Each structure stands twice: as C-alpha cells, then as structure tokens.
Amino acid sequence: MNIYEAATEDFEKIWPVFHEIVKTGDTYAYAINTTKEQAKNIWLDSSRKTYVVEEDGKILGTYYLKTNHAGPGDHVCNCGYMVSPSARGRGLATMMCTHSQNVARELGYRAMQFNFVVSTNDVAIRLWDKLGFKTVGQLPKAFEHPTKGPVDSFVMYKWL
Amino acid sequence: MNIYEAATEDFEKIWPVFHEIVKTGDTYAYAINTTKEQAKNIWLDSSRKTYVVEEDGKILGTYYLKTNHAGPGDHVCNCGYMVSPSARGRGLATMMCTHSQNVARELGYRAMQFNFVVSTNDVAIRLWDKLGFKTVGQLPKAFEHPTKGPVDSFVMYKWL
Numbered sequence: 001m002n003i004y005e006a007a008t009e010d011f012e013k014i015w016p017v018f019h020e021i022v023k024t025g026d027t028y029a030y031a032i033n034t035t036k037e038q039a040k041n042i043w044l045d046s047s048r049k050t051y052v053v054e055e056d057g058k059i060l061g062t063y064y065l066k067t068n069h070a071g072p073g074d075h076v077c078n079c080g081y082m083v084s085p086s087a088r089g090r091g092l093a094t095m096m097c098t099h100s101q102n103v104a105r106e107l108g109y110r111a112m113q114f115n116f117v118v119s120t121n122d123v124a125i126r127l128w129d130k131l132g133f134k135t136v137g138q139l140p141k142a143f144e145h146p147t148k149g150p151v152d153s154f155v156m157y158k159w160l
Numbered sequence: 161m162n163i164y165e166a167a168t169e170d171f172e173k174i175w176p177v178f179h180e181i182v183k184t185g186d187t188y189a190y191a192i193n194t195t196k197e198q199a200k201n202i203w204l205d206s207s208r209k210t211y212v213v214e215e216d217g218k219i220l221g222t223y224y225l226k227t228n229h230a231g232p233g234d235h236v237c238n239c240g241y242m243v244s245p246s247a248r249g250r251g252l253a254t255m256m257c258t259h260s261q262n263v264a265r266e267l268g269y270r271a272m273q274f275n276f277v278v279s280t281n282d283v284a285i286r287l288w289d290k291l292g293f294k295t296v297g298q299l300p301k302a303f304e305h306p307t308k309g310p311v312d313s314f315v316m317y318k319w320l
Contacts, residue, residue, distance in 0.1 A: 029233030073189030137297020144232040
C-alpha cells in the first residue's frame with residue numbers, strides 16, 4: 001500500500017471511489033448526482049493537497065486538505081477522507097487521518113477542523129474521537145439522511 | 161434607506177465597506193490584504209444573493225446569502241453582513257439579518273448557519289442571540305486576533 005500526492009491524471013481512479021460514496025447520500029454533504037467534473041473541482045482543484053492510497057494500481061482511499069478559513073483563520077485546516085467500500089476494515093481512515101495531520105503540521109497549520117460529520121456516521125465519529133478530535137459543535141438537523149430523515153451534524157476539531 | 165439586490169456594478173460601492181472592515185482583521189476570516197477582485201469573487205460572485213442597503217447613493221451595508229453545504233445539507237444557508245463604520249448604531253445589522261431570513265425562507269432554506277463568529281465580536285454575538293440564533297459550536301483559538309492573540313470562534317445557528 002502506497003500513499004502519495006495525487007496528480008491530475010489520478011482523478012480517473014479517484015472518481016469511482018468518490019462516486020460510490022457520494023451517491024449513497026448518507027455521509028457527505030455533496031449532491032448525490034455530483035458529476036465527475038464537479039467532483040474533480042471539489043476534491044482536487046479546490047484543495048491545497050490531495051493524497052491517494054494505492055495498491056496494485058487501484059486507489060483504495062483518498063483525502064484532501066485545505067485551509068478552512070482565510071486570513072486570521074488560516075492556521076486551521078480542513079480535511080475530507082474517503083475509503084473505497086471494498087477496502088473498509090483495513091485501517092485506511094486511521095492511516096490517512098494520521099498522515100494528513102503530519103502534512104498539516106509540515107505546512108504550518110496549528111489545528112484541523114471537520115465541518116460536517118454526520119451524526120449517524122458512528123464509525124467515523126468513533127475513529128476521529130480515538131485520534132484526538134473533540135466534538136466542538138452540533139448542527140441541529142443539518143443533514144437530510146436518505147432513510148433516517150433530518151439528523152444532526154457535528155463539528156470536530158483538534159489542536160495539532 | 162433602501163435595500164435591494166446588488167448588481168455587478170454595485171461592487172464599486174460595496175468595495176470601500178468591505179475593505180474598511182476586512183483590513184482591520186478583527187472580525188472576518190478574510191485576508192486583511194484581500195484585493196478588490198478577490199473581494200468581488202467572495203462577496204458577489206460566490207454568493208447566491210447579495211443585497212445592499214443604500215442611502216443618498218451611498219452603500220451603508222451589505223450582506224450575502226449562500227448555500228452552506230451541498231446535497232443533503234443544502235437546506236441550510238449561510239450569510240455574512242457588513243455595516244459601514246460610519247453607519248453603525250442605526251439598526252442596519254438587525255434590518256439586514258431579518259431581511260436575509262425572509263429571503264432565505266422564500267428560497268426554501270430551513271435553517272441559517274454562521275460558521276465563524278469571532279468570540280470577541282460582542283456586538284454581533286448579542287445581536288444574533290437577540291434574533292434567535294443559538295451558539296451551537298465553539299472553535300478553540302480558531303481566530304488570530306490582531307491585538308488579543310488567538311481567540312475562539314463560534315458557530316451560530318437558527319432554524320427558520
């Protein structure tokens with residue numbers, strides 16, 4: 001398993017992972033019908049860094065890192081992570097989150113913020129919690145879950 | 161005093177207000193040296209709606225409204241407000257916030273979220289509180305205040 005910074009051409013292999021996760025509409029606040037072009041803009045072009053986890057030529061996971069707010073807020077970064085459903089249970093999210101914190105520190109960020117962790121995403125919440133993130137905010141009914149209806153979303157934060 | 165939706169040409173008169181507020185670096189998470197072109201992109205081009213409050217041909221206040229998150233989060237909007245320092249104390253922020261909630265309801269939004277209210281901005285916090293917004297999050301040391309050092313920032317939220 002290798003982790004490396006994504007180049008533009010890697011998006012061809014990122015897209016199936018992005019699409020498979022986003023189309024279910026139960027974890028990410030992206031339109032379920034996000035097009036490939038829009039996805040490239042979101043995940044690759046608008047980020048400061050995008051990394052991929054690759055094995056045997058296939059992309060198993062990916063994350064982006066960007067500055068969360070500008071100016072006097074620009075010491076806090078934001079990340080988003082995706083693991084291919086076929087690669088779950090292998091510790092990829094932990095690996096990517098740890099990696100992203102190191103990258104963030106190297107880039108001079110002092111904190112990391114997750115703006116929108118859907119409250120029904122137990123696996124992610126438990127993991128971020130274990131990795132030292134605190135729930136610092138709760139947004140009432142901010143996410144329209146496809147089967148559970150309107151559910152809360154959390155803001156999670158870690159000082160690096 | 162009139163409030164109306166801003167057209168591209170109005171940015172010439174929005175810019176002095178934006179610049180005067182942002183350059184002090186004590187309330188907004190925008191770079192203090194944001195250029196006019198960048199400001200137009202932030203305030204006008206990236207918003208769903210931008211309104212201005214005008215009196216005698218001068219712009220006294222302005223706000224933007226946009227969708228805060230996409231897809232399953234797209235029923236929550238975000239707004240930002242600016243009042244010219246010369247027009248403070250005249251109720252413009254209250255007027256614009258009330259106006260923006262009506263616009264939001266008309267557009268079908270069901271909640272409004274302020275992502276980044278600097279904790280030292282007492283006037284704003286008291287006002288949003290009075291207008292029914294709840295503090296639902298607190299981001300530790302997320303804002304580098306020019307004189308007070310790192311201070312917390314709040315997430316405020318109102319179900320419309």
